[in-house]
Amino acid sequence: xxxxxxxxxxxxxxxxxxxxxxxxxxxxxxxxxxxxxxxxxxxxxxxxxxxxxxxxxxxxxxxxxxxxxxxxxxxxxxxxxxxxxxxxxxxxxxxxxxxxxxxxxxxxxxxxxxxxxxxxxxxxxxxxxxxxxxxxxxxxxxxxxxxxxxxxxxxx
Amino acid sequence: xxxxxxxxxxxxxxxxxxxxxxxxxxxxxxxxxxxxxxxxxxxxxxxxxxxxxxxxxxxxxxxxxxxxxxxxxxxxxxxxxxxxxxxxxxxxxxxxxxxxxxxxxxxxxxxxxxxxxxxxxxxxxxxxxxxxxxxxxxxxxxxxxxxxxxxxxxxxxxxxxxxxxxxxxxxxxxxxxxxxxxxxxxxxxxxxxxxxxxxxxxxxxxxxxxxxxxxxxxxxxxxxxxxxxxxxxxxxxxxxxxxxxxxxxxxxxxxxxxxxxxxxxxxxxxxxxxxxxxxxxxxxxxxxxxxxxxxxxxxxxxxxxxxxxxxxxxxxxxxxxxxxxxxxxxxxxxxxxxxxxxxxxxxxxxxxxxxxxxxxxxxxxxxxxxxxxxxxxxxxxxxxxxxxxxxxxxxxxxxxxxxxxxxxxxxxxxxxxxxxxxxxxxxxxxxxxxxxx
Numbered sequence: 001x002x003x004x005x006x007x008x009x010x011x012x013x014x015x016x017x018x019x020x021x022x023x024x025x026x027x028x029x030x031x032x033x034x035x036x037x038x039x040x041x042x043x044x045x046x047x048x049x050x051x052x053x054x055x056x057x058x059x060x061x062x063x064x065x066x067x068x069x070x071x072x073x074x075x076x077x078x079x080x081x082x083x084x085x086x087x088x089x090x091x092x093x094x095x096x097x098x099x100x101x102x103x104x105x106x107x108x109x110x111x112x113x114x115x116x117x118x119x120x121x122x123x124x125x126x127x128x129x130x131x132x133x134x135x136x137x138x139x140x141x142x143x144x145x146x147x148x149x150x151x152x153x154x155x156x
Numbered sequence: 157x158x159x160x161x162x163x164x165x166x167x168x169x170x171x172x173x174x175x176x177x178x179x180x181x182x183x184x185x186x187x188x189x190x191x192x193x194x195x196x197x198x199x200x201x202x203x204x205x206x207x208x209x210x211x212x213x214x215x216x217x218x219x220x221x222x223x224x225x226x227x228x229x230x231x232x233x234x235x236x237x238x239x240x241x242x243x244x245x246x247x248x249x250x251x252x253x254x255x256x257x258x259x260x261x262x263x264x265x266x267x268x269x270x271x272x273x274x275x276x277x278x279x280x281x282x283x284x285x286x287x288x289x290x291x292x293x294x295x296x297x298x299x300x301x302x303x304x305x306x307x308x309x310x311x312x313x314x315x316x317x318x319x320x321x322x323x324x325x326x327x328x329x330x331x332x333x334x335x336x337x338x339x340x341x342x343x344x345x346x347x348x349x350x351x352x353x354x355x356x357x358x359x360x361x362x363x364x365x366x367x368x369x370x371x372x373x374x375x376x377x378x379x380x381x382x383x384x385x386x387x388x389x390x391x392x393x394x395x396x397x398x399x400x401x402x403x404x405x406x407x408x409x410x411x412x413x414x415x416x417x418x419x420x421x422x423x424x425x426x427x428x429x430x431x432x433x434x435x436x437x438x439x440x441x442x443x444x445x446x447x448x449x450x451x452x453x454x455x456x457x458x459x460x461x462x463x464x465x466x467x468x469x470x471x472x473x474x475x476x477x478x479x480x481x482x483x484x485x486x487x488x489x490x491x492x493x494x495x496x497x498x499x500x501x502x503x504x505x506x507x508x509x510x511x512x513x514x515x516x517x518x519x520x521x522x523x524x525x526x527x528x529x530x531x532x533x534x535x536x537x538x539x540x541x542x543x544x545x546x547x548x549x550x551x552x553x554x555x556x557x558x559x560x561x562x563x564x565x566x567x568x569x570x571x572x573x574x575x576x577x578x579x580x581x582x583x584x585x586x587x588x589x590x591x592x593x
Contacts, residue, residue, distance in 0.1 A: 052160060052301055054160070054301060055160045055163055055164065055301075058164060058167075058190070058193075059163075059167065062167065062171070062186050062190065065182075065185065065186045065189070066171075066182045066183055066185075066186050067182075068182075069181070069182030069183075069185045069186065070180070070182040073181060073182070073185060076182055076185045076186070077185070077189075080185070080186075080189045084189075084193065087193075091242065091301065092241070092242060098200075102196060102200055105196070106192065106193060106196050109189075109192045109196070110189045110192060113185065113188040113189055113192060114185060116188075117181050117184055117185055117188070120181075122179055123175050123176055123179050123180070123181065123184050124176070126184060126188070127172065127175070127176060127184060130187075130188050130191060134191060134195060137195060137199075141198075141199075141202065144202075145202075148206060148209075148307075149307060151311070152209055152307065152309050152310075152311050152314075153307055153308050153309060153310050153311065
């Protein structure tokens with residue numbers, strides 16, 4: 001499947017999902033989701049030829065994630081998956097197996113984050129867990145980087 | 157971290173702050189997933205970066221493994237690397253401060269490709285500090301849309317070989333020693349001079365008195381001194397007379413005549429004879445080999461020292477060696493890549509030069525000069541010229557003299573000598589370019 005076709009597929013599923021969730025939920029501000037969806041799709045179309053469009057797609061997708069997440073957390077997760085798919089496709093990651101695996105892994109991590117948020121009553125605890133996880137990953141990376149530099153960068 | 161990643165980090169901070177203040181789970185979901193995406197990108201970048209680093213293979217070759225300080229040396233470094241898209245890489249040769257890069261490129265931009273690709277640096281260096289120098293390695297910079305990372309690869313597979321820079325400059329005399337009839341030359345002769353022309357490793361049979369003990373102790377290897385040779389040959393005086401139609405100063409011509417006469421008189425008094433070659437452009441007018449009579453020499457100079465008519469003109473024709481040098485330069489440009497227009501232009505120019513070289517014939521003047529130089533026993537020559545009009549014949553004389561290992565000293569009028577740049581193609585191969593008094 002070509003990159004453009006994949007992009008249309010993700011956009012189509014995203015549009016159907018957002019419209020479906022909005023109609024099913026019957027939110028009083030239903031039009032906000034549709035406006036943000038149109039905005040996202042419009043930006044996606046306008047910057048389709050830009051080299052660094054991934055950043056702008058992420059920025060345009062975040063308000064839609066927040067809006068859908070406010071209605072229903074799992075709807076928010078669904079939008080996260082679709083936006084991530086569109087961004088990964090724009091970056092050419094879905095053209096090789098390593099990129100596809102990374103995308104699937106990210107979807108799993110996003111679901112875990114959603115579960116973590118779901119079982120918490122307030123923001124503080126999941127935020128603390130996320131910060132601790134990030135800190136631990138970065139600390140491990142610093143040690144790995146040091147060892148790597150020692151191996152390849154050490155002068156004889 | 158590049159600007160994209162910095163922007164995303166800012167978005168995460170804003171979302172986290174808003175989520176914490178408003179205690180909103182949807183904002184936290186957006187922030188958390190974005191943070192996970194950014195971390196994932198970083199881990200993916202790091203994984204690919206490590207893959208690129210482990211794929212690097214460096215092979216470096218030097219023109220020579222031992223050089224004298226100040227000698228220019230050609231270096232070729234071959235780098236094989238795999239840079240998968242969407243990564244971009246740049247490799248920079250890490251050079252010691254002991255050397256100065258003369259020309260060539262020490263930085264390469266690597267285009268992404270899933271298969272290993274081989275690139276080559278070609279450059280020339282001049283060592284300025286003596287001692288042992290090791291090529292320390294390369295600097296690899298890798299970047300994608302979000303992150304960039306650089307590493308100095310200095311381990312064994314990326315460094316070396318060693319270059320031994322001999323400290324000749326410390327022992328070399330400030331000027332060449334010369335007596336009334338003999339002088340030192342940078343050649344091996346039966347009679348040795350006092351100056352050291354080179355230091356080399358000891359071979360069985362070398363005179364033990366010539367071992368340089370200090371240097372041998374320093375490098376734990378026996379080194380012997382090669383002394384300069386002594387020679388007592390008079391120089392050849394080449395007088396390039398101006399064309400009658402060329403605008404030149406009479407005062408300069410008079411100064412040149414007196415300078416030639418002085419040099420000829422000095423040569424006859426010091427060496428008992430002098431050789432004279434009188435030319436005008438690419439026309440050989442008169443040759444006197446080993447003239448011993450000062451009066452006859454002066455009468456020849458009086459007879460010839462005036463502007464003459466030139467039968468053969470070279471019309472500023474270019475030397476074959478210069479064209480070959482231009483072709484090499486164009487090939488380097490084409491190999492290094494760049495804008496398609498520039499490469500196409502260089503390719504067309506290269507073709508033109510090559511076809512020009514195919515149809516180029518060696519001028520008769522070049523052969524005449526080569527035969528003249530081989531017929532006299534000399535090791536240096538003085539070329540007196542007014543430097544006006546066509547000077548292409550001077551380039552040919554210098555080239556033939558250099559082939560015969562003869563030193564060339566150019567003497568020009570003061571203003572012309574001052575305007576000769578070091579990169580001037582005609583005069584740069586000459587040993588000295590000075591004004592005649």
